[in-house]
Every structure is written in C-alpha cells, then in structure tokens.
Amino acid sequence: MLGNEPATEQPVAEPTVDNVDTIPSIEEQFKALELKAAEHYDAWLRAKAEGENIRRRAQEDISKAHKFAVEKFAGELLAVKDSLEAALAVQEQTVESFKSGVELTLKQLVSAFEKNALNEVNPVGEKFDPHKHQAIGMVDSEQEANTVVTVLQKGYTIAERTLRPALVMVAKGK
Template sequence: MEENQATQNPGVTPETAAAAEAASQAAAGVETPAADAAPVNAQALADVQAKLAEMQENFLRAKAETENVRRRAQEDVEKAHKFAIERFAEHLLPVVDSLEAAAGDTTGDLAKIREGVELTLRQLSSALEKGRVAVINPVGEKFDPHRHQAISMVPAEQEPNTVVAVLQKGFLIADRVLRPALVTVAAAK
C-alpha cells in the first residue's frame, strides 16, 4: 500500500506516509506502538521525581519540627525541676522575716516572744500547707508501717496496734511520706 501511495504521490516519502498512517490511526482510536510512549514515560518520571522531592522536603520539615518540640519540652522539664521549689520558697519568706524580727528583739518580754513564736509557727504551718506538705499526727489511728515508725509498744486500754502517742509528727508531701511519724503503739493484752 505504501508503494502505491509513493507512486501515486511522488512527493511523499515512506517516512511521511508512516507518520500520516499513525496520525490517522490515532484519530481513529487505534493505539500506536511504543514509539510515542517514551515522551510520556519521561514526563511521568519527571512528575514522580518532583513529587518525591516534595515529600522528602515535607518529611525533613516535619522531622525538624518534631525535634524542636522535643527540645522545647526537655527545656521546660529542666526549668520545672530547677524552679520547682520557687513557689514553696516564696511561702517561707514571711516565716524567715518573722524569725529575724524575733531574733532582733531586745525587749526581753517573754509574753511577746511567745506570742511571736506562735504566730511564726502558724505562718510556717500555712506555708507548709500551701506547699502541699501535710502533718501526720496519728493518735488513735491503726498503726500503718508505711506512714508510722513504731518506737515502742506499751500496754494500753486501746485495741492492739493502735497509736497511743506521737513522739514526733510525720509529714507527707502530695500523699508521699516525707518523714514517718515516730509513735508508741498499744500492745496486745
């Protein structure tokens, strides 16, 4: 058929005839051989490479942001540890002021000194309470080895293993024993 076209149209070469036939097949919806596929594959490859570069950039940005968040959180924890006692110390400053005033008193009036010491003790108790430090004073309670330290057992009218006397108060800080109470416990009869 190509020879017929070449003889009928003397200016048509076999290459131009093949190109014309491919164009007519494409217009008719017939798939062309892989000669056209090379530019399409190159374009698809370029698109995929661009998408890959974009995803790599997004990954690096997300990784950097995660590292920044981790670093900021670590700094916040370090600051919290470093300055955790700051609020508690602020509550203790009035107690220090009261003690300094008492130490500087030269009047020698024992009634005033006693009144000042009682006031200072109330300030100290308030500061401890604000710092979530609670007193353990377990008179009449059952002995708890996690909160109490028994010094002795004495015969008593109370039920066995009941705290009879507190020799030294204990302290809790946020439900954790800071110092156990030193107690005397009722012995079994």
C-alpha cells in the same frame, strides 16, 4: 455482481498522531516523580525537625518544672524567715513578747504548709499503718493491739503522699 468480484478495499483509518503529543514522555514522567519525591522528602524532613523541636521544648519545660517546683513554697517560707530575723533583731525582749512572736511565726509556717498541701500527721489513737507511721517500739497499754499510743515525731504528707512518716509507739495489746 454475484460475489465473484474482488472486494474493493476501503481505506483503513490510520491512528492519529495527535494523541501522542498529550502523553508525556518517560523522561518527563520520571522528572515529575523525582519532583514529587523531593517534595515528600522535604515534608518528611520538616516534620522530623518539628518533632525534634517539640521533644526538646518538652524536655526544657520538664527541666524548668523540676528546677522551679518549690518556687511558690519558698516564697511562702521567706515571710517565716523574715519574722525569725526580726525577732532576733529585737534587743530587749520579754518572755511573753518572745513567745507571742514565735507563735505568730509558727502560724505563718502552718499557713505556708497548708497553701502547699503539706499536711501534718498526728496519729494518736489510730491503727498503725506502716505506710504512714514508723514504729519505734511497743508498749503495754489498755488500748487495742497495733494502736498508736504515743507520737514521738509528727509525720507529714504532701498531696496525700507520705513525705515523712510519724515516729510512734504502738500498743502491744492486752
């Protein structure tokens, strides 16, 4: 056998059909993808609804905060109102008892202001500040120019913010 003989063919192994059964068909793959897409869509809808609920609850909380922001302060003022009504209910009053009642009521009011960060601004002798004061006029004075000489009406701040500026007279200067 010198190589002139025809080569005997060896049987070629054919692909096994067993592998075909493990690969899902296109329809099965499509159904699986549809299910996954539906799950993602459902999760997205739930997340969107939760976001809307959070936004709605936050708006309700803000609304309630605006509505009841003065509740604590109003509660403090009720004691002042009660004191004023009690003073008016007394039939026979002397000037001294009336004055002492008014002084006690004023102390209650000042206490309510302090508890709620409502502070009085009485700027006599301070430099004029247009953010805290409102000048009504200028007067001749020995004090330095633009210094508050007279306070016609006290101002008020709430939490370091001007609620009402003090009405003042300012020095013209020398």
